[in-house]
Amino acid sequence: MTRAEFLARIRGEMGKTRGLFEASPPTRPARPRERLDLLRRELSERWRENIDRFTREFERVGGVLHQVREAREVPEAIARIAGERQLTSVVAWDGDALGLDVAEPLAARGLTTSTAPGVEASAGEREQRRALAAAADLGVTGVDLAIAETGTLVVVSGAGRPRSASLLPACHVAVFGREALVESLLQAGLALEAWHEGAPPDWRGASINFITGPSRTADIELTLTRGVHGPKEVHAVFVEQGLAVARRV
Amino acid sequence: MSAAPRVSFMVTCLGDMFYPEIGEKIVRLLRSLGVTVEFPAGQTCCGLPLFNSGYHADAAAVARRTVALFEGAGHVVVPSGSCAWMVKHEYPGLLSGAERTAAERLAGRTHELSQFLVKVLGRRKFRRAVDGRLTYHDSCHLLRGLRESESPRALLRELAGAEFVELPGGDECCGFGGSFSVRLPEVSSAILDKKLANVEATGVECVVACDAGCLMQMRGGLSRRGSRVRALHLAEVLAGGAGEPASAAAPRGGAA
Amino acid sequence: MSEVAPVTPLRERAGQALKDTFLQEALTIATTKFIGLRREAFDEFPEGEALRDQARAIKEATLQRLDHWLEMLIDSIERRGGHVHYATSAEDARRIVLDIAKRTDARMAVKSKSMATEEIHLNEALEAAGVTPVETDLGEYIIQLAHERPSHIIAPAIHKTKGQVAELFARELGRETPPDPEVLTRIARDELREKFLRADLGITGANFAVAETGTVVLVTNEGNGRMVTSLPRVHVAVMGVEKVVPSMTDLAVFLAILAKSATGQKLSVYTSLVNGPRRGGELEGPEEFHLVLLDNGRIRQIAGPLREALSCLRCGACLNVCPVYRQIGGHAYGYTYPGPIGILLTAMLNGPESVKDLAHASSLCGACADACPVRIDIPRMLVELRKEVDERRIAPWPERFVFGALGWLLQRPALYRLTAPLGRLFQRPFVRGGAIRRLPPFLGQWTRTRDLPPVAARTFQERWADLEREGRR
Numbered sequence: 001m002t003r004a005e006f007l008a009r010i011r012g013e014m015g016k017t018r019g020l021f022e023a024s025p026p027t028r029p030a031r032p033r034e035r036l037d038l039l040r041r042e043l044s045e046r047w048r049e050n051i052d053r054f055t056r057e058f059e060r061v062g063g064v065l066h067q068v069r070e071a072r073e074v075p076e077a078i079a080r081i082a083g084e085r086q087l088t089s090v091v092a093w094d095g096d097a098l099g100l101d102v103a104e105p106l107a108a109r110g111l112t113t114s115t116a117p118g119v120e121a122s123a124g125e126r127e128q129r130r131a132l133a134a135a136a137d138l139g140v141t142g143v144d145l146a147i148a149e150t151g152t153l154v155v156v157s158g159a160g161r162p163r164s165a166s167l168l169p170a171c172h173v174a175v176f177g178r179e180a181l182v183e184s185l186l187q188a189g190l191a192l193e194a195w196h197e198g199a200p201p202d203w204r205g206a207s208i209n210f211i212t213g214p215s216r217t218a219d220i221e222l223t224l225t226r227g228v229h230g231p232k233e234v235h236a237v238f239v240e241q242g243l244a245v246a247r248r249v
Numbered sequence: 250m251s252a253a254p255r256v257s258f259m260v261t262c263l264g265d266m267f268y269p270e271i272g273e274k275i276v277r278l279l280r281s282l283g284v285t286v287e288f289p290a291g292q293t294c295c296g297l298p299l300f301n302s303g304y305h306a307d308a309a310a311v312a313r314r315t316v317a318l319f320e321g322a323g324h325v326v327v328p329s330g331s332c333a334w335m336v337k338h339e340y341p342g343l344l345s346g347a348e349r350t351a352a353e354r355l356a357g358r359t360h361e362l363s364q365f366l367v368k369v370l371g372r373r374k375f376r377r378a379v380d381g382r383l384t385y386h387d388s389c390h391l392l393r394g395l396r397e398s399e400s401p402r403a404l405l406r407e408l409a410g411a412e413f414v415e416l417p418g419g420d421e422c423c424g425f426g427g428s429f430s431v432r433l434p435e436v437s438s439a440i441l442d443k444k445l446a447n448v449e450a451t452g453v454e455c456v457v458a459c460d461a462g463c464l465m466q467m468r469g470g471l472s473r474r475g476s477r478v479r480a481l482h483l484a485e486v487l488a489g490g491a492g493e494p495a496s497a498a499a500p501r502g503g504a505a
Numbered sequence: 506m507s508e509v510a511p512v513t514p515l516r517e518r519a520g521q522a523l524k525d526t527f528l529q530e531a532l533t534i535a536t537t538k539f540i541g542l543r544r545e546a547f548d549e550f551p552e553g554e555a556l557r558d559q560a561r562a563i564k565e566a567t568l569q570r571l572d573h574w575l576e577m578l579i580d581s582i583e584r585r586g587g588h589v590h591y592a593t594s595a596e597d598a599r600r601i602v603l604d605i606a607k608r609t610d611a612r613m614a615v616k617s618k619s620m621a622t623e624e625i626h627l628n629e630a631l632e633a634a635g636v637t638p639v640e641t642d643l644g645e646y647i648i649q650l651a652h653e654r655p656s657h658i659i660a661p662a663i664h665k666t667k668g669q670v671a672e673l674f675a676r677e678l679g680r681e682t683p684p685d686p687e688v689l690t691r692i693a694r695d696e697l698r699e700k701f702l703r704a705d706l707g708i709t710g711a712n713f714a715v716a717e718t719g720t721v722v723l724v725t726n727e728g729n730g731r732m733v734t735s736l737p738r739v740h741v742a743v744m745g746v747e748k749v750v751p752s753m754t755d756l757a758v759f760l761a762i763l764a765k766s767a768t769g770q771k772l773s774v775y776t777s778l779v780n781g782p783r784r785g786g787e788l789e790g791p792e793e794f795h796l797v798l799l800d801n802g803r804i805r806q807i808a809g810p811l812r813e814a815l816s817c818l819r820c821g822a823c824l825n826v827c828p829v830y831r832q833i834g835g836h837a838y839g840y841t842y843p844g845p846i847g848i849l850l851t852a853m854l855n856g857p858e859s860v861k862d863l864a865h866a867s868s869l870c871g872a873c874a875d876a877c878p879v880r881i882d883i884p885r886m887l888v889e890l891r892k893e894v895d896e897r898r899i900a901p902w903p904e905r906f907v908f909g910a911l912g913w914l915l916q917r918p919a920l921y922r923l924t925a926p927l928g929r930l931f932q933r934p935f936v937r938g939g940a941i942r943r944l945p946p947f948l949g950q951w952t953r954t955r956d957l958p959p960v961a962a963r964t965f966q967e968r969w970a971d972l973e974r975e976g977r978r
Contacts, residue, residue, distance in 0.1 A: 002510075003579065006591035009804055010746070023565040028754045048786060057771070120786035129788055134702060150771040159529050159786035163735045167728060174631060181691070185772070189757025192778075196718040204726035205787035206585070206794075207735065210760075210776035215728040218768075219644035221667050223537050223686040228694055229701070230728025230775065244805060260965045262915075267958045268923060275973055286976065288969050291918040299912050301869060303891030303900075307912025314916060393871035422828040426868025431792035431950040436519050438954035439832045440868070462555030472940055491816060 023042075032193035039187060040179065047178040049092070051238060052149045054181060057151030062212030062226060064235045071177075071244075075105035077237045078140060078173055082111055087137035091129075094118045094160035098142045098175060099243030111138075118160035118203070127165045130164060137215060141167035143176035144208075144249045145191055149184045152212045153236065156195070157205030166211060172231040177242035195249055203247060224249070254370070255323030257287045259359075261332045262294035262455065263461035271461075274310035275328055275362060276499070281489035282370060289318045294339055295332040301427050309343040316340060316352045326360040326371060328482065329460045330391025333361040338394060343498060361391055363459055363483055364505075367400040376488040377411045379479075381454025383486065384416040386444070386467065387461040388460035391421055401459055401483055408486065420448045443469045455479045457486055507595045507624070507854045509837035512973050515862040522833040535663045539825040542769025543876070556762050561879045564747075564816035568807060574716040574749045574883050575798070581719025585781030588792040591741075595625035602708065602741055604626060605795055606636045609739045611705035616832050617725065617733040618642035618878065620658060620742045620819055621711025621799055621854055624854065625842045627708070638708070639700045641729035643693050650677040656835030658821040660920050664834055666978065697729070707733035707791065711744035712818070713759060714796070715778075717752045721796060723777040724763060725751045726770075730777050740754050740779070742790040747815040759818065766878040767820040802854040810889045814849040816879045823873035823883060828864050838863060842875075845873035845883045848890070857893045861900060864890040928960035 026215065029035045055065045063192070066077045069139035082090070090113040095101040097118075106113040114132050121129065133139065153174045157163045166172050182188055192208075215230030226232050252494075256279055260272050276286050296311035315336070319325055327333040336359045340352040366372050385405055391397050396419075405413045424430065424440030445467065447454045456478060458464050467480040511518065522528055542933050545624040547553045567574055579589045580802070603901035606614065614636055616622065631638040640649040644661035648654065650673050655661030658738045662670070671684040674692060682688055709730060713722040734740050750756055764770040785792025806812050824830045824844030835843035840859070842850040845867065852860045864887055873883045894900050895908075915919055941957040943949065951957055 001591040001597065003589070003591060003595050004592070006798065006800070007572050009593075009800070010575065010807065013804055014569075014571060014806035017812070019569045020565055020813065023569065025563045025566045025751050025755050026758065028752050061770075061774075064635060097542035118786075121788065126788050130702070134698075149927040152772055157785075157787050157790070160963060163731065164789055167731050167735065185757050185761045186855040189754050192753035192756070196720075200785070202970040203785045206780040206783055206790050207731075207783045207787075208643070208780070209731060209906050210777040210778075211771060212770070212772045212774050212776075214774070215726070216774055217643045217690060217727050219642070219647065219662050220670055220686040220689055221531070222660070222663070223667070223899065225687050228690055228729075229641065229697065229732055256763055264670055265965045266928070266960050269961045269963060272965040273968065273972060274975070280976055288973070292966070293915045293918055293921045295914065299908060301888060301891070302865075303888060303893070303895045304908050304912055305892055307908070307915075310912065311915050325795040365533070376687075389868070389870035389872075394876055421873075422868050422870035422872070424828065424868060426870065428863060429868045433516060433519060433829075434953060435516070435523055436832050436866075437868070439523050441955070442829045443832075448772055465958065466955065469951070469957060472956040473954065475940075 004196055020140070023076060029190060029193060031232040032190055032197050036109070036190055038195040039190060043181060043183065044179070047181055048102050049087045050181045050183055051178065053148040054146055054151060057148065058236060059150050062234070063213050064233070066235060066237045067240065068237060070206060071239055073174055074100055074237055075102050075109070078102065079106060079111060080108040081173060084140055085171065086165070088112060089136045090114070090138045090140060091133045091136040091169065092116070092140035093142050093162070093165060096246040097161045098140070099177065099245035102140055106145050116160050116165065120159070127246070133162070133164035133168040136169040137177045138171040138173060139169040140165045140173050140175065142173045142245060143180050145188055146176050146180045146186060147180055147182055147188050148183045150211050150212055154188065155211065159203040159205070160247065161205065162210070163207050166209065167230055170227060170231055171233045173237060175237045175239065175243070177239040177240050185186045204249070253283050253285050254334055255285050255287065256326050257289055257319055257322035257324070259295070259319070259325055259327045259332065260288070261329050261461055262329065263465060264328050265292070267465065268461055268482070271328060271484050275326070278484055278487060279326070282372060284435045287322065287358065289322065291318055295466050296334045297331055297335040299429050300335065307345065312340045312343045312352065313348055316344070316355050319355055320351060320419055322358070324365060325355065326362055326365045328360060328362050328484065330361050330388045330395060330397070331460055331462055333359055334390040334394035347448055361397065361459060362396060363400040363404055364397055367403050373403050373407045375408055377486060378488040379455060379481065379486050382412045382414060382452065383457055383495070384414050384448065384451050384453045385419060386416060386423060386458045386463060387420045389422050389465045391459055401457070404483065404487065405457060414451050414453060416447060416451060418444070423463045423466045425462040427462065428468060428486045436459065438470070445470050445474065445476070449476065453478065455481050455486065457481055459483050463500055466476045468504055509839055510859060512934055513838065515866060517838070521939060522837040524808055527666055528613045528834050531664055532831055532973065535660065536825045537833045539768065543766060543822060544824070546765040546771070549655040550765065553618070553762060554766070556758055557878050557880060559758050560762055561816065563750060563758060564879055566813065567750060568747070568815060571746070571749070571807065575746060575752055577716040578714055578719060578749050580780060581716065584797055585719050587719065587781040587796060590795060592797055593800045598625045598797055598799050598801070599627055599630040601797050602743070603634050605631060605739065605741055606622050606631065606634065606706055608644065609705065609793065611636050611706045612737065613637045613639060613700065613707040614708050615639050615641050615704040615733050615737060616645070616699055617709040617723065617730040618645050618661070619708070619743060620842065621710045621745055622662055622708060623655060623800065625743070625799070634847045634871060636706070639697070639704070641697050641701065641733060643690065646693055646697065647673065654797040654836065654841065656825055658842065658844065660821070664836070672962045701732040704737045705739065707737040707740045709733055709742050711748055712763070713756055714744060714749050715753055715756055716749050721779040722756060722778065724773045725777070726774040728775060734777060734779050734791070735789040738791055739793045740794070741797060743797045745803055746926045756965045758772045760877045761817055763820055766818070766876070790895040802891060806853055810893070811849050811853050811886055813881050814846065814853060814886060816881055817846050818878060819852070820878060822876040822878065826828040828868060828872070829872060838866070846881070849883065849886050852890055857890060857897060858899055860890055861894045862873055864894060922966060925960055929962070932959050
């Protein structure tokens with residue numbers, strides 16, 4: 001069946017009815033990028049209550065929040081998480097996406113760290129890096145949005161921001177600054193509108209993930225277990241003073 | 250509301266055939282509240298069994314004659330939530346034109362018993378006609394169809410001297426469902442068992458319901474189990490106003 | 506006709522389910538828990554009611570311009586380098602997926618949970634074509650090993666105890682394990698991790714597809730959805746046409762209520778937005794992305810009596826509150842989709858003949874309509890189906906005769922009043938101690954488990970004359 005035939009069938013059926021009741025979808029923001037910038041400015045006034053709320057909800061879904069003041073304290077926080085659990089190998093987003101460089105400081109603390117390349121890699125190299133990620137103990141990523149209402153971390157994939165870092169290692173550490181905070185799912189919807197306005201930048205990937213706590217299932221007798229296929233632990237390191245992310249979504 | 254309110258009583262088929270004493274109690278109760286009760290002759294059934302099984306042409310015919318029977322009635326009081334729902338919710342859609350308008354008028358003046366007592370007469374306080382602790386089962390059509398859960402509870406809570414407890418799973422179906430009870434009788438009974446286990450676990454002597462279908466199902470199960478718990482209609486636990494001073498019997502106008 | 510009708514009659518299947526004590530306990534525990542979780546989630550969420558109304562409106566509005574939104578979706582996906590395919594029947598859909606598998610030389614496919622792929626019986630077709638399908642959602646993995654079908658829309662293995670799962674793993678994987686969900690989960694994680702990394706093809710469904718941006722959305726908890734859409738070379742999503750939503754703003758409304766309705770979570774652990782194949786120099790992601798748009802009876806309902814059922818989000822809330830589902834579980838329904846919405850979907854996919862008994866597997870209590878996040882009036886459509894079954898003479902003639910006679914009688918009050926004395930006459934041999942405890946076999950469905958009241962010695966109508974006199978005194 002072709003596109004035209006398929007749609008013609010649908011139109012044929014549509015023509016037979018006016019529907020059940022008058023309905024229209026919600027109004028969409030006219031210039032989402034502008035609105036998002038405006039929202040961000042408003043939110044910057046409320047970041048303290050929003051991080052409090054985020055923390056509560058994040059912990060409710062099994063996340064662990066660490067708070068530091070400045071970006072340079074982040075590697076220490078990550079190293080501590082790794083040390084407590086005797087983890088030794090790390091895969092991380094690159095510096096432009098994270099807003100800080102972690103490879104050197106973590107290596108200095110005895111953690112083998114591999115940073116994703118910021119450019120297209122060959123199939124062979126991609127295969128290698130996938131194996132690295134699968135074998136790694138800990139994945140470090142940035143966060144494009146932190147939703148306070150639900151304790152959710154939103155990560156956008158792309159060059160230097162591999163999906164595997166928040167998926168394959170059993171421990172995921174997400175680093176974000178106050179500028180990533182939004183309050184609600186509906187505000188996240190605005191961000192999604194903004195991110196899709198116009199053509200995406202070259203380095204943007206094809207995946208956006210909302211992550212709300214560690215991987216879980218209750219499929220066996222409704223007993224909750226964590227770390228099914230995705231990470232078993234999710235940590236967030238919150239940087240009060242914010243992060244200067246060079247490649248921002 | 251000025252003079253003695255007029256009520257036309259819709260007895261329902263189950264009420265007529267199997268529970269006439271409940272109908273009698275309702276008539277006497279209403280009279281004790283100063284209400285004049287009429288009973289249009291020629292009533293059969295509201296048509297719900299036909300409607301639920303998909304026989305809509307016949308259901309429409311029954312709706313048509315029922316609407317005509319109650320034309321010119323004052324308030325119409327119905328002892329079962331399911332029948333009240335049928336009249337209020339489905340009658341207009343089954344008919345058209347002038348008949349539909351008449352059905353809409355009827356729908357507007359039809360009330361299930363507890364709704365009539367509380368919302369139309371404004372009466373909540375009654376003496377109790379039975380001893381023992383009481384619980385209440387929400388019949389599906391009253392609860393979800395007519396969105397009514399408060400009026401019966403108000404009456405039971407304010408029943409002088411009676412102790413009312415909430416039934417866990419009170420809003421869960423009893424398993425009657427009309428023809429469902431004989432099409433899938435094992436499933437219907439299993440659902441009933443769950444309901445009765447909840448009832449017995451409360452330790453009450455009596456479970457109250459506002460629907461003859463639910464009562465038939467629950468009584469049928471309770472008596473088969475030899476339970477000491479009784480399933481009673483709301484009208485069987487409210488004592489009439491015989492001997493009460495006239496002012497208490499006179500209905501206050503408007504909804505409670 | 507998409508699915509084969511079950512061999513045993515509904516009543517028998519239901520009877521078997523009622524006797525299965527494991528199942529009974531599992532159903533009670535699981536559904537009670539889900540009900541509680543959903544209630545708590547909405548109690549804490551005052552905006553929930555307004556959002557449900559909005560969600561319902563979005564679904565209806567989308568249907569009213571379905572062609573427009575689907576065209577936009579197709580264009581958006583193609584602009585991003587994805588491919589769209591059109592499947593009118595289950596057979597078409599299977600063929601499309603198999604063709605993709607063949608062309609891309611796929612030997613093994615990992616699957617994320619998808620009721621749409623269950624509906625078209627994709628796994629059997631893949632096996633037959635030499636492509637090994639591996640279910641990766643833990644519940645689906647379990648039932649795949651057990652060669653069973655899902656028994657609940659979102660918790661497919663809800664009917665299995667941990668002991669049964671341990672036995673299953675021992676038998677099928679050769680691994681002795683204690684009946685401990687933690688251990689069992691870890692085994693599944695290890696077994697499946699290797700499959701994710703080796704698979705050629707990833708197959709998913711889609712909870713939503715955003716027309717404006719060409720984004721396919723997957724709502725999961727385990728991470729398998731992310732794996733399946735990121736690791737294999739090729740990703741195929743199979744999706745009913747009704748799942749399209751206009752924009753990201755609309756998506757946010759649905760995300761706000763979906764997980765809450767299904768499991769009481771504010772959001773599922775992973776909401777994955779897939780924007781076509783790998784791009785931008787990212788390390789992971791498929792080289793090819795395909796969306797298979799599935800009709801299979803849906804399009805006919807745009808102007809049909811089951812149109813409202815097209816709004817279904819597949820959350821399973823109606824199953825959890827249904828007194829019938831809670832007693833008999835999913836398998837007894839006999840088709841891919843169980844529970845209240847399942848009856849409607851079965852009719853949609855297979856025609857009214859397929860639900861001549863199922864349409865009556867309901868007491869019409871309305872709990873489903875109350876629980877539905879998009880307020881689908883399921884009882885109304887069940888009655889419509891019953892009506893269709895009667896009008897098309899699919900219902901057995903003795904039943905039609907009885908109801909015809911009833912309809913006739915209820916319009917004739919004098920004859921109606923005769924049934925009382927007749928009833929009193931015929932019931933005499935059966936009344937004991939004021940109740941009827943046993944009726945002859947063909948009337949005995951009620952009395953096998955319950956007593957029946959006798960027809961009253963004097964009906965209300967027979968007493969009215971006295972009552973009227975009493976009132977005049």
